[in-house]
Structure formats: C-alpha cells, structure tokens
Amino acid sequence: MPLQDELDRTDPEGAIAAAAKRCSNWGRWGADDVLGTLNFLTEDKRVEGARLVRRGVSFSLSQAFDTDGPQKGWRRRTNPVHTMTDTGTDAERGNQGFPHGIGGADDVIAMPLQCSTQWDGLGHIFDHGNAWNGRRAGDVVTSEGDLVTGIQTAAAHITGRGVLLDVGRAIGTDGELPDGFAITAEHLEATIAAQGGSARVGRGDLLCVRTGRLTRARRDIAEGRGWGDYAGGASPGLSFTTADWLHGSEIAGIATDTWGFEVRPNEFDVAFQPLHQVAIPNIGLFLGEMWDLDALAADCAADGVWDFFLTAAPLPVTGAVGSPVNPIAVK
C-alpha cells in the first residue's frame, strides 16, 4: 500500500515535522558540517564511478541557458539575459581599435542561479527558520548570501557514481509520467528491479530520476505550444512519502528532469514544496532540478547499463544558495 494513501492532506505541517524528525541528519557529521549528504560521496565511490567508463561516450545533462527558457518571472526567476560587450561584426568592420588585425568578442550574463539546470545548495530551503544542521536561517543566509553553506563549499565534491532511474520509461506511458504523478519508493524500487543490477542505488550515489516531463515540454515547444507551465506548474515528481527512502538510501544527491523535484500539485491541500522542507534542511540532501536526462536515458536503455561516471560541478559562486551546472555523464 503506497504510503501517500496514508497522508493527511489537511496537515502538511504535522507530516513534515514527523518526517523531519525521522530523517534528520543534524549533527551526523559534526556541528560544523556544510556538506550534508555529500559526506557519503567518498573517494572509494569516485574510484567505483570511474571504473564505469567503458566506451568513453559523454553526455551533457544540461538544458540550454538562454532567453527562451521556461522561467516566467515568478519570484523574479527570469530566464538568462546574455549580452555581448564586443562582437564579430564590430571586429570585422574594424571598430575595435586593436592592433595587428586581432578582434574579439566578449559577453556578460544576468540570470537567477536557479533559472535552468541547477543544484539547490543547502542554504536554499529552511524549516521553521532553521537551516541545515540546525543553524538559524538568519545566521546562514543574509542579503550578503549564504555565509556558511555557500555552494562554493561543494565545489570539488560532486563527482562519482551516477545512476539513472528512468521511472518514466519503467512505469509511465510512452516513456512519460503524467503531471501530478507522485513517484513513491515502490516506484523507485520497481524501476531498479526492471533496469537490473547496474541500477542499484546506495550510499554515496548520485541519483538521476527521469520522469519524462522535459520530453513533454520539448514536444510542446516543437508543436508551437511553448514551455507552458514547465516552470512551476503541474508535474510528475517525487512523492512526499519518499522522504524516508531518500534518507535511508544514503544517496549523496538526487536530480530530476522537472522544475521542482517533487510532484506538483503537492500532496497536501495547502502546501508548497513540502518534500524540500524535509530534504534540504533536515536530511542535508543536494537536489538537482531541470536536468536533461533524455539522451542519457536513450543510451542506457539501448545498452542496458544504467550507471556511469558523473561530474556535476557547481559554479563556485561565493555565498550562492544554488548553482547552474552542466553535469557530464561518461559511460
């Protein structure tokens, strides 16, 4: 019986408090810890991951960072604005004033750090004013940025064994889960079973979960309907009830092909991202969002190998609570 059937839809606060209590990793790695579940990603795990490179084929799991992205401005989350400070047109015309025929192009960008493929850092979400490891939110993230768990603290760590669970393919229809579909622990385990041994998930792994939501958005765009509500709207995603599985599996991080990782609408009558509230400040789990898992998934389905060497290095923006990332999977 799926756990979510037992959720009291009227009491998100009670459910969150109970899950937070069961799943808390506060203090597990000492009072000063800033890495959370990245502590599970050991050097041995990296050696194991590197050994998965057999063919040398590489995949970028990043969506494009551009003006035509899915963001709609909610909470000032716009799409990137990329502008040129020098161009080839000016260089060709001789407008730049450089010697010996050299010309150059330069550019700048303005963007939310969570506008496209990203990692949520540990300072991204709070539970009743508490940040990861029990710190007060106002001691951690001020207008100056994340003074404690800024994403730069994770700069060197996120490289190891990746595993893809293609739940869309295993459970869905034509490779996609419908919007509102809550992926439970049972669905995750069924996918692992269906995919076989290379899909085992355990301590220190970097787990990628494909729902097919991005595939659907891409089809919508190709057919002229645009991004629709990919950013913030209805979506398949992790059920609130997976909190214990996420905690118990001791994974180092988890990423999905959706805007918000967890199922939307959320599984309570009045709620906003309740699984985040357990996962980030209480479990200390790194969440990846808006990853593009489609090409990798096709390859894994073709060769039946679902694990790979994954390097998903956040840009070390000092004090950032999240980071754009171009995750690279090598098989």
Next chain:
Amino acid sequence: MPLQDELDRTDPEGAIAAAAKRCSNWGRWGADDVLGTLNFLTEDKRVEGARLVRRGVSFSLSQAFDTDGPQKGWRRRTNPVHTMTDTGTDAERGNQGFPHGIGGADDVIAMPLQCSTQWDGLGHIFDHGNAWNGRRAGDVVTSEGDLVTGIQTAAAHITGRGVLLDVGRAIGTDGELPDGFAITAEHLEATIAAQGGSARVGRGDLLCVRTGRLTRARRDIAEGRGWGDYAGGASPGLSFTTADWLHGSEIAGIATDTWGFEVRPNEFDVAFQPLHQVAIPNIGLFLGEMWDLDALAADCAADGVWDFFLTAAPLPVTGAVGSPVNPIAVK
C-alpha cells in the same frame, strides 16, 4: 636557442600571419566544424582518462566567483555581482508568506562570462575579421551572440585525460615564474622531462600549465596588497613561439593559472594577445584562463603523478563566446 629570440618585435602582423599559415586547421574537420581541437578528444581518450582515477581524490580547479575578484572594469569586465532575492533572515522573521513553516532563499548573478575561471570559446577571437574555420566574424558573432560556435556546442565534450605541467615548479624560483617570463616549447618539454612519464602530452589531452602567477596574487592579497594587476597586467605565460608546439601536439585544450594565457607584456613592441590570434581562430584551440592549479599541483608533486581525469564542462549559455567553468580533476 629559444625561438622568441628570432621574433621581429616590430612586426607582429607578419609573425602572426606566418604562424597562422603554418598552424591553420581550417577545413581539417570539414566546413561545418564547430569544435576545433576538441575533435582530438575521442572516446578512447576518455577511457584512458578514466583509468587514471586511482585514489578517488577530487580537485576543483576553479577560483571563486565573487565581488572581490581581480577584474577592474576594463572593457566592462567587472567582477560578479551576486544578490539575493530571498534570504534566511526574511524566512526566519516570517516575511515570506509561505505555508507550513517552509522558507527559502534564492539568488541572481550578473557577470561577464570571462570574469573568473573560464573557457574561451572559438568565437572569442578573430584574425583580420575571420573566425574559426574561415568564417567571417560578422556571420558568426553578432549582438545576438555566437550564432555558429556558441559555447553550448562544446557542452558534452570536455572530459578526458588532463595533464599538469608545473612550469613554475620545474623552471621557476620557489615555484613561480616572474612576470614577463615567456614559456617556450623548450620549457614545456623540459618540464615534461622533469616530471616523468605521467606528464607526457599528446593528441586529445587537456593540458594545464601552472606558472605560479595565481600563487603570487594570493600572497599579495594575504599581505594586503590586493589583486594588483593579475587581470590584464604583467604575467608569465606562453610565448608566441609556442604556436607551432600547440598545433603540433594536437592537444584538445590548454589552460593556465593566469589571466591571459600568453606572456604579458606581449613579445612585440605594439601588440595585444598575438598568440590568441593564432590559437583560437586558426588552430581552433580551446583556451582556459584563470584556473586554480595550486592544490592539484601540490598533490601531483607529492605523488609524482601528473595526469588525471579532467572534466571541465562549460555552462551551455546559448551563443556565448566563453563560459565560466568549475573544472574537476580526479586522481
């Protein structure tokens, strides 16, 4: 006899034209090519690179992205400006209006794409109005960005065998080369010889060259003198005369711990980055700048192993002529 002794300091244009002719890779990978020397980075090379992971230790080769960086505003190259759209202080005070005790922090950034650790893309530099592979600069990079060789085309490719040549340690004093020191092919070869077999450099490798310039900047900062002219001022770097070596070695990319890759002041009386003019539009070579190689160099010196698995995935900003990057080396 170092080749630079033969340079006619009064004729950069002639020297550049000759080197460009000798080293051109135009057409080598077809008229539509957008990858340049990344074509050398084959799947075999990635398998070779992955096998170098023995201990599982990982290094970030990225400097911090923050307001206190070295940029001074030249050609509008400022340091990143990172601001918060939501904070922990507001979350703790209950200012955010979210349900069930959840709070959040979000952030945005505005920055030049070349402000800190970076890749120069193939659209970054032109030679007499020509871009990589012989295209006209104004057909490639307009105000809309790089329409042909935008950095996103390289998104999945830059992962393979990395090699560190610590020229500062091998040739310099106390691990540092002085400003204005031009690293020649002879210096590179001498460093390879000094470092031993793991330092061999060949087709498809990602070469990292440490000069010690960043070490010196860090010391200056620690001692209160600030960044000084790290960005744009005098620096050790590659000699113009290495153009043939860079071409002949068939490396996939090269990165240094300096602002501008090549020696500064440049080796002509009136010049601006002449080696760039050969390397990017003519060789099609990917250049990394402002990489932080110090921790990796210390480790390599300690264990005598100078090669590693390197993943340096550019952020796929559509149409960008360069990209911030957090390169990850795993040994």
Next chain:
Amino acid sequence: MPLQDELDRTDPEGAIAAAAKRCSNWGRWGADDVLGTLNFLTEDKRVEGARLVRRGVSFSLSQAFDTDGPQKGWRRRTNPVHTMTDTGTDAERGNQGFPHGIGGADDVIAMPLQCSTQWDGLGHIFDHGNAWNGRRAGDVVTSEGDLVTGIQTAAAHITGRGVLLDVGRAIGTDGELPDGFAITAEHLEATIAAQGGSARVGRGDLLCVRTGRLTRARRDIAEGRGWGDYAGGASPGLSFTTADWLHGSEIAGIATDTWGFEVRPNEFDVAFQPLHQVAIPNIGLFLGEMWDLDALAADCAADGVWDFFLTAAPLPVTGAVGSPVNPIAVK
C-alpha cells in the same frame, strides 16, 4: 481624404524613402548635430512653459518599473529585475555589522533601457544603415554603445512646454481608441480643435498623445487578464501618414501611452515600425513610449487646460540609445 487611404500597402520601402526625402532634417543644424528636433526647444520655449504653472499640481507620467511589467522577453526586452543587497530585515536582526545602531538597505537593478516609460534616443533606429544626420550606423552605435548621439547628450534639454492631445477622449469611444486605429494628422487637428487654444501645437513643443491603450491594459490587469500584448501587440498609434505633420509642426518630441508610438499592426503588408524609420534617423525626432498620461488627461479634461510645464529628463547613461524617464508635468 486621409492620406493613409493612398498608401500602397505593398511598398513600405518606397513610401519610407519618399517620406524620408520630404521630411529629412539632415544637416539642418550642422554636420555635428546630435540633438535633432531638440534644437527647436529654445530657452524662450522654457520660459513659456514655466509660465503655465498656475496651481502647482504635479503629475508623474511614468509607469512603474517592476518585474510585473508588460515585457515578454522579445529581443531580450525583459522587465526590470530589482534586487536588494541589504535589507531592513537584516538591519533589524543586527546582521550588518555597522556601529551605533545604524542599518541600511541598498539595491541594484538589471533592465533594458526601453523596458518601461522611456525616450528613444537618436541612435535607436536606422534607415538603410544610416543614423541621424546621415552618419553610418556602424560609426555611431557599436557594441560600446552610441558613440555619437548617446542619450547623455540630451541630458539637460528636455524641459519646456508640454501639450497633451487626448485623441482617445476626443475621437474614441469611452476615452479609448481601438487597437489598429491609425491616428492621422486630421485626427490630431480635430483633437486640437476640440480641446481649444491651450492645445495648440507648434515649434519646440513636447507633444503627448493619449490613445487610451494603457487605460485598457490597466483594466485588463485589474480584471485578471494581465498585460496581454501591450508590449508589441496590436495597438492604436500614429499613422505612417503623420510623418509630414510631425516634420512640419517642428515639435521637439512626441510621446504616447503605447508600447510603440505608431499604429500596430503597421499599415503595410510586411513591415516593422515604418514611421520610426522616418521619424528618428531622418527627422531626428525624439520619441517617448509607454508614458502614463491618464491622470494628467483627467486633470486637463477637468480644467480645460491642456498645456503644462514638462520636464522629461533622460538618465544620462553614457552611450545609451534610449533611457528610462520619469516625466513630470506641472500645471
């Protein structure tokens, strides 16, 4: 017979060329001129304008600059992104580290200069590669900005007699013109006649034309339909045929309550802002867009006085081709 009936809808290029020839002011104020029609705004005109201040009541003709504006990202025209670098929440909590109980809030903005109430500068539009006064466009506006007619050159000038022509009220239904309505010279003259002597328009005046389009957008927003296509969509506006009237009246500038000044869809089968192509590079006319004329119009209708002292000072951003502006009318 309205002139637009004579327009050959299939030949915008011919119509533009003819109008440009009839209306050109090139050379009128010398080869070095950067002010165009602002030359008509003399000191006498300012004295005349100041004498219109009788009651001392002031009106801001600016829309809000905020994230919820009408822009949709077309050509990277986003709405402003305003973020805080320090907040009252942090100050109150004591997070800022200042002495003696002082606290502060600071903020930054990223925005297109044409995102809300604005002036188009003379470098904003070109006619067959020619900018105002016959300069080549590539000599005027490069990636460095407008090197000749940057908006800062107009910093001190735009203060004088303003006149409001409320065409929406005079000609429209319930104060609004429908989308696609082309305002002709006859409509302008009829409005002047209806409004009486204070509405006379002549040399050096700053003319404001109200269509009611913003009123309609506001109603749409209030009723939950959002901005719709206020930015870039169908709209009433000046007919292409007003080019001669705009030229002959010798006004110093003209502003409307619409996104794009001229009627949309444009009056040719395939066209994009053809009146701009005559008005800016050929007449040298300053165009204001997205002005909020509603409160001023109500006041003018109430007291029957349609002229006022208008100060519409562009922000002197060096090299800008346009500028946000908060125009102030005083009656």
Next chain:
Amino acid sequence: MPLQDELDRTDPEGAIAAAAKRCSNWGRWGADDVLGTLNFLTEDKRVEGARLVRRGVSFSLSQAFDTDGPQKGWRRRTNPVHTMTDTGTDAERGNQGFPHGIGGADDVIAMPLQCSTQWDGLGHIFDHGNAWNGRRAGDVVTSEGDLVTGIQTAAAHITGRGVLLDVGRAIGTDGELPDGFAITAEHLEATIAAQGGSARVGRGDLLCVRTGRLTRARRDIAEGRGWGDYAGGASPGLSFTTADWLHGSEIAGIATDTWGFEVRPNEFDVAFQPLHQVAIPNIGLFLGEMWDLDALAADCAADGVWDFFLTAAPLPVTGAVGSPVNPIAVK
C-alpha cells in the same frame, strides 16, 4: 562657537539618540505617511519655483552613468554595466533580419541604484531597527524591496524651488572645501548671507550644497589620478551638528556634490554616517548624493541668482530604496 566642538567623539550612539529625539518628525503627517519632508513641498512652492524661470536656461545636475564611474565595489556598489542587445554595426551589415531597411539598436543596464547621481529613499537607512515614521525595518524593507516607502511613492513630488548654497565658493579656497571639512549651520548661514536674498532657505525648498569635492575629483581624473576615493573616502560634507538646522529649516530635501552627504571621516571616533541615521529615519529627509552642481554654480555666481526651478524626479522603481536621477534646474 561651532556645535561640533561640543560633540563627544566617543559617544556617537548618545549623540544620535539625542539628536533623533530633538528632530523626530514621526507621526507629524500621520501614521501612514511615506513622504516625510516632501510634505513640505506644497503646490504653492511649485508655483513659486516656476516663477523663478526667467531666462529659460536649463542645467542637468547629473553625473554620467557609466563604467568609468567612482564606485569600487564596496558592498557590491559597482559602476553601471551598459551593454547593447542590437547595434548599428549589425544594422549596417544587414544582420538583423528586419524588413524595408529598418535597423535598430537596443540596450540593457545593470547597476546599483545608488551608483551615481541619486536620491536616498526613506527606506535606505534605519535607526536601531526602526525605519521612517517608527516602523520596524523588517516590516518595511525585505528581500522583496521597500514594501512601504518605495521610491515610487515620491514619483510625482520632487519639483519645486531649488536653492544652491555654494559653500565651497563662499567659505573654501579656490571654490573648494578640503576633505574632512565639516559644514556647520554657521557655514550654511554665512553662505546664505554672502549669496544674498535669492539664497534664502525655508520650508519646502530643495537645497543643493556644493562643496567642490566633485570639482576636485574631476581635476584628479583630468590629471591622470583617477577618481581616487571620491566614493567612500575623505570628503567635505555636512556636520553631524547640522541635524537641528536640517530639521528646523523644514526643507523638503537636500543634495550635495559628494558621495555621502555628510563629512568624512565622520566626527566620532568609531562611526558610520551618523547624520544619515538622524536625517532619514527620524527627520524623514530626502538626501541627494553625487549631484553635479558645478555648471549651475558657475551660472549662479555669474548672475547672482541662486534659486531656480528644480525637477529631480526619481525613477519609480517599485520598492527601491533609492533612485538614479537626472535633476534639471531651470533659471
């Protein structure tokens, strides 16, 4: 005897508390007030101001907004970064894809709102966690911006009688006060007396105080020394002891040609902008900074008339705690 001789340099907190108590305007205009001293700027005052326009000559009191400004990055206060999204070079080359020969240039800006000529809004400074009119700072300015006294609330108000007190000319040497010079009420009164009747200052006036600091900075730039510490360094400015004069004069606003309005170093041993702490949250006074008063001052000295019609309209950025401004004086 100058009051500052009586200041206890060791007790800024006591001095601020006492001055705040003496000068508080909290509640003076009701509990909901958001305008502070702008309430003094009545319609009659605007009529009086308009009557000062005799010759019709206009002056921009704004510095340039550009990359070469004085900011150094302190508290992320950078200079503006202005970039083009379309250029004349592209238009001339035919790169833009528009019909009938039209071409365009557009631009964007990223800047702190206090980077150049500006108004401080009432949400800019707090006193022990209190904002203007006794509100709690965290209720007023959150990460969302100033929810109560955002600068847009002042959009229509700041136009009226301006008065220039050229203290640099009246009291200084060669028109300039030295850095560290504290302008007292006596100096202000002496300047008024020296300048004559047109320099009277009273209720509702917009007061401009020239120190000559910008003149000095300009000379430094012209002679190759750059901006130096114009932004944040030593400077002449208002003495802390002028708090009572500022309160008692009932002026609507005050602006200077310096970075920070008050004298620097501040007049206490350990302090940061103590006069701000009295003026903004307690008096409710609008402060202008970095105004360029030189051309206006020269004109006033020449004709002996020191008052004028001043329109200094802030850009109505929703929720901003300050605003760039191009103040226009007309005589």
